Amino acid sequence: MPAKTKYELPLGAATREAFGKALVDLGRTNPDVVALDADLSKSTYTAGFAKEFPSRFIECGIAESNMIAIGAGLASAGKIPFAASFSVFALNKGFEQLRVTAAYPNVNLKVVGTHSGISIGEDGPSQMSVEDLSLACSLPGFTVLSPADETSMIELVKLSAAHVGPVFIRAGRPKAARIYQAGRQFKIGQAIELLEGSDVTLIATGLLVAESIRAAEALEAEGISARVIDFHTIKPLDREAIARAARETGAIVVAEEHLADGGLGVRIAQVVAETHPAPMEFVGIQNTYAESATPEQLLDKYGLLARDVAAAARRVVKRKR
Amino acid sequence: MQKTSDVAQLAAITKRMRRTAIEMITEAGSGHPGGSLSAAEIVTTLFFDVLRHDPENPQWPDRDRFILSKGHCCPILYAVMAECGYCPKDQLMTLRKLGSIYQGHPDVRFLPALEASTGSLGLGLSLGLGMSLAAKMNGGKARSYVVLGDGEIQEGQIWEAAMAAAFLRVDNLVAIVDYNQIQLDGFVKDIMSLEPLAEKWRGFGWHVIEAYGHDIAALQSAFGEASSEKGRPTCIIAHTIKGKGVSFMENNPKFHGSAPTREECAKALQELA
Numbered sequence: 069m070p071a072k073t074k075y076e077l078p079l080g081a082a083t084r085e086a087f088g089k090a091l092v093d094l095g096r097t098n099p100d101v102v103a104l105d106a107d108l109s110k111s112t113y114t115a116g117f118a119k120e121f122p123s124r125f126i127e128c129g130i131a132e133s134n135m136i137a138i139g140a141g142l143a144s145a146g147k148i149p150f151a152a153s154f155s156v157f158a159l160n161k162g163f164e165q166l167r168v169t170a171a172y173p174n175v176n177l178k179v180v181g182t183h184s185g186i187s188i189g190e191d192g193p194s195q196m197s198v199e200d201l202s203l204a205c206s207l208p209g210f211t212v213l214s215p216a217d218e219t220s221m222i223e224l225v226k227l228s229a230a231h232v233g234p235v236f237i238r239a240g241r242p243k244a245a246r247i248y249q250a251g252r253q254f255k256i257g258q259a260i261e262l263l264e265g266s267d268v269t270l271i272a273t274g275l276l277v278a279e280s281i282r283a284a285e286a287l288e289a290e291g292i293s294a295r296v297i298d299f300h301t302i303k304p305l306d307r308e309a310i311a312r313a314a315r316e317t318g319a320i321v322v323a324e325e326h327l328a329d330g331g332l333g334v335r336i337a338q339v340v341a342e343t344h345p346a347p348m349e350f351v352g353i354q355n356t357y358a359e360s361a362t363p364e365q366l367l368d369k370y371g372l373l374a375r376d377v378a379a380a381a382r383r384v385v386k387r388k389r
Numbered sequence: 390m391q392k393t394s395d396v397a398q399l400a401a402i403t404k405r406m407r408r409t410a411i412e413m414i415t416e417a418g419s420g421h422p423g424g425s426l427s428a429a430e431i432v433t434t435l436f437f438d439v440l441r442h443d444p445e446n447p448q449w450p451d452r453d454r455f456i457l458s459k460g461h462c463c464p465i466l467y468a469v470m471a472e473c474g475y476c477p478k479d480q481l482m483t484l485r486k487l488g489s490i491y492q493g494h495p496d497v498r499f500l501p502a503l504e505a506s507t508g509s510l511g512l513g514l515s516l517g518l519g520m521s522l523a524a525k526m527n528g529g530k531a532r533s534y535v536v537l538g539d540g541e542i543q544e545g546q547i548w549e550a551a552m553a554a555a556f557l558r559v560d561n562l563v564a565i566v567d568y569n570q571i572q573l574d575g576f577v578k579d580i581m582s583l584e585p586l587a588e589k590w591r592g593f594g595w596h597v598i599e600a601y602g603h604d605i606a607a608l609q610s611a612f613g614e615a616s617s618e619k620g621r622p623t624c625i626i627a628h629t630i631k632g633k634g635v636s637f638m639e640n641n642p643k644f645h646g647s648a649p650t651r652e653e654c655a656k657a658l659q660e661l662a
């Protein structure tokens with residue numbers, strides 16, 4: 069077996085900040101790229117684009133549903149709009165608009181939801197998006213992306229601009245561990261195997277990718293060989309990678325900063341059931357809304373750390389026949 | 390709790406509430422001081438003078454309802470509710486900390502005396518409308534008071550609720566717009582102007598009163614006028630100053646959503662001595 073890559077996982081920029089950077093770059097190369105925000109441009113990092121391209125930036129005020137449908141209108145008229153807000157507002161306030169003005173007519177709208185998950189911390193549940201992946205994935209024709217770090221966010225923002233069709237991109241508030249070297253290539257719909265392993269596969273997205281790498285290192289010390297796969301694309305799913313993982317490792321853990329109901333886990337389970345049934349465990353938020361506290365305390369309390377991924381891996385390995 | 394209509398007493402309470410809110414946000418290290426300070430007179434006057442409520446009996450069915458639709462400004466609400474006796478004063482400084490009943494945005498799971506969990510802007514007026522309709526169905530006296538942010542009323546749902554409340558002739562509903570001219574990214578006039586605001590509410594069929602939101606007597610008379618208005622809801626446009634009472638926070642967009650440092654807090658408390 070080839071030697072395992074060692075991941076240092078130093079903290080890099082927050083994925084929301086990487087989005088802002090990538091958006092400015094896109095603005096410089098493509099005059100059709102426009103941006104919209106709903107009174108959160110300093111938090112979503114569209115402020116950089118607004119400053120450099122004021123005539124291509126639309127400040128919608130606190131009116132997310134209006135923003136989404138304006139974006140769909142811009143897209144229908146040939147622009148490549150990126151509409152940004154906190155994920156919870158873009159998806160929940162804008163869902164009807166996403167469905168009827170973007171998904172149904174299949175327009176080229178890009179929606180970026182920042183401050184996803186519970187790692188926003190002190191602001192609490194009203195600002196926390198824990199159902200955005202299930203909502204976005206329920207929209208036919210949507211591509212749903214959830215990059216884990218700065219580099220993957222930058223590359224996937226570029227790819228979404230080139231992709232024709234509606235896209236949802238999930239971004240986080242806190243600084244994210246650096247997983248990829250700058251310039252690394254990505255493909256929408258193609259998951260990335262970060263660590264090889266044969267006893268169990270840890271499938272993760274967003275912040276949980278770094279936690280899963282840490283979990284795999286802990287498991288290795290106990291003699292459990294864990295494969296780690298980054299699912300930066302939640303839809304369309306990389307069915308090949310899932311089927312292979314189920315077949316070759318025979319056990320799967322899915323870890324996400326999202327409600328366990330309806331997120332990446334259940335989507336992976338569907339593919340596992342269809343291709344190569346295998347025992348699975350799920351690391352996610354269990355049927356509740358979180359609360360105010362520091363991000364670290366919340367990830368601990370709601371069971372989203374390496375420790376929790378490793379525990380799930382031990383359970384699922386025991387269930388293997 | 391001791392209710393009072395005395396303006397000097399209400400002003401003294403308001404000042405203490407401002408101090409408490411600033412200390413809470415400083416202790417938490419995050420939060421929204423600007424809009425807490427701009428709403429201080431409004432919230433204090435309502436709880437200590439206007440509202441028909443009883444902290445000893447928070448579930449009294451015929452109580453008036455208060456909804457802080459701009460939920461991010463909950464420090465001022467928590468300070469006032471604790472002063473009224475709804476919840477412990479000695480835990481106020483746990484704001485936003487793990488396990489605190491004083492959550493970052495109002496959360497009825499942690500503080501059942503709240504009428505609503507808010508924090509996602511734009512929802513409160515519809516909630517208040519529902520509560521006012523229920524009071525009418527019950528033949529009760531309860532009225533609902535909803536505090537809205539000026540940025541918040543850019544949400545379309547506010548205007549759906551406004552249209553419905555007037556059409557349904559719901560005169561036991563009062564909207565108070567904290568017109569402090571600033572939202573998150575900057576000044577309201579630069580982001581999405583609301584003007585002509587009074588005409589908008591009038592056009593939707595509301596009785597409109599404009600008042601200086603830091604003048605307690607003016608607020609008292611506005612609430613009195615609203616109570617005697619029959620057949621339509623009332624909107625009080627409260628002209629306020631974001632960060633009111635602390636010189637370096639006043640009219641300063643920076644203090645929409647950032648906590649003061651300890652030094653800034655000390656300076657603020659001096660100014661509010």
Ligand SMILES: Cc1ncc(C[n+]2csc(CCOP(=O)(O)OP(=O)(O)O)c2C)c(N)n1
Binds near residue numbers: 130461508538540
């Ligand atoms: C639906 C929704 N969109 C965005 C936000 C993020 N947000 C929190 S406060 C705020 C600005 C509110 O401004 P305003 O209503 O004027 O409040 P105030 O000035 O009284 O603080 C924004 C955009 C939110 N809480 N809810």
Ligand SMILES: [Mg+2]
Binds near residue numbers: 538539540570
């Ligand atoms: Mg305001």
